[in-house]
Amino acid sequence: FRDIPIREYLLEKKSSYLNEIILNHKFSRTDHKKTYGKNMLIGGANGFLGSILLSAKAAIKTGSRYFIVCSNKLHTETVAMFQNELITMEYSKDVIKQLNNYKVVIIGPGFSKDSWSESIFLDFINLISRDAISSNIVIDAGFLYFLSCNPFKYHNWILTPHEGEASMLLNKSSKWISNNRIEAAWLIQKKYSGTVVLKGPNTIIFDGTEIFICKHGGNYMGVAGMGDALTGAIATILHLTENSKPINAVSFAIGLHSHAADIIKSSKGPLGILPSDVIEKMSELVNNFYYDR
Secondary structure, eight states, X not given: OTTSOEEEEOOOOOTTOTTOOOOOOOOOTTOOTTTTOEEEEEOOOTTOHHHHHHHHHHHHHTTOSSEEEEEOHHHHTTHHHHOTTOEEEEOOHHHHHTGGGEEEEEEOXXXXXXXXXXXXXXXXXXXXXXXXXXXXXXXXXXXXXHHHHSOOOOTTEEEOOOHHHHHHHHTOOHHHHHHOHHHXXXXXXXXXXSEEEEOSTTOEEEOSSOEEEEOOOOGGGOSTTHHHHHXXXXXXXXXXXXXXXXXXXXXXXHHHHHHHHHHHHHHHOSTTOOHHHHHHHHHHHHHHHHSOO
């Protein structure tokens, strides 16, 4: 991994800034809600409604135009009460068979170690083992626990572990992960393939060929639900940027998320920065980067 090019970056909208992440995308006046396809989130075991709400809200607030939350019966009856724009669907095996109808699918927010979450994991692994899916897949949270117990390689997913989850994925101590973050990201990618986002101080993004390190963010982002908000942003930027490399889209989303937290910290201090605050700030920032105002 020592021979892999490493690129540190910030999101600064300055044409002279060499490490700016460039997204090649132009909106059209004829765009509509399904121009860029539909997106879906699968997750939300009992007790974890907040996880799927944060992830879905982050997605639509950063630009997803048609977003479906697929969860258990209780949550499908509840989600729209908190966010009217979200469409809901109760999970069944038929949902997995239809994943190719969605451009980006998030799986894992709000998963627990229960049989419902495990059954979704097994359904999904069965599908990708037959190479039967073309959607971009963003993996987070409880899905990573099941993956650590049942290691599997897939080229087209984005794994988003924090250091504790990375510890499970590699069967190494959290201290080792913390002290060897670049190597840990490299090992996860070699073991599970796809693109790896190792969250934490200076979040690392590695797709097997190049490493990006985000210089935004800090320990003030260590709040429950912050990773859920990130998965929603990643899904949206992947959804909108057809002409950019996936690693650029992922890196932009990570920069957007942590840059938003930086701005909030500068204005109010490091304590009490909530994922919902970051989502609102991301919604403002993404427009600044996509449009000159």
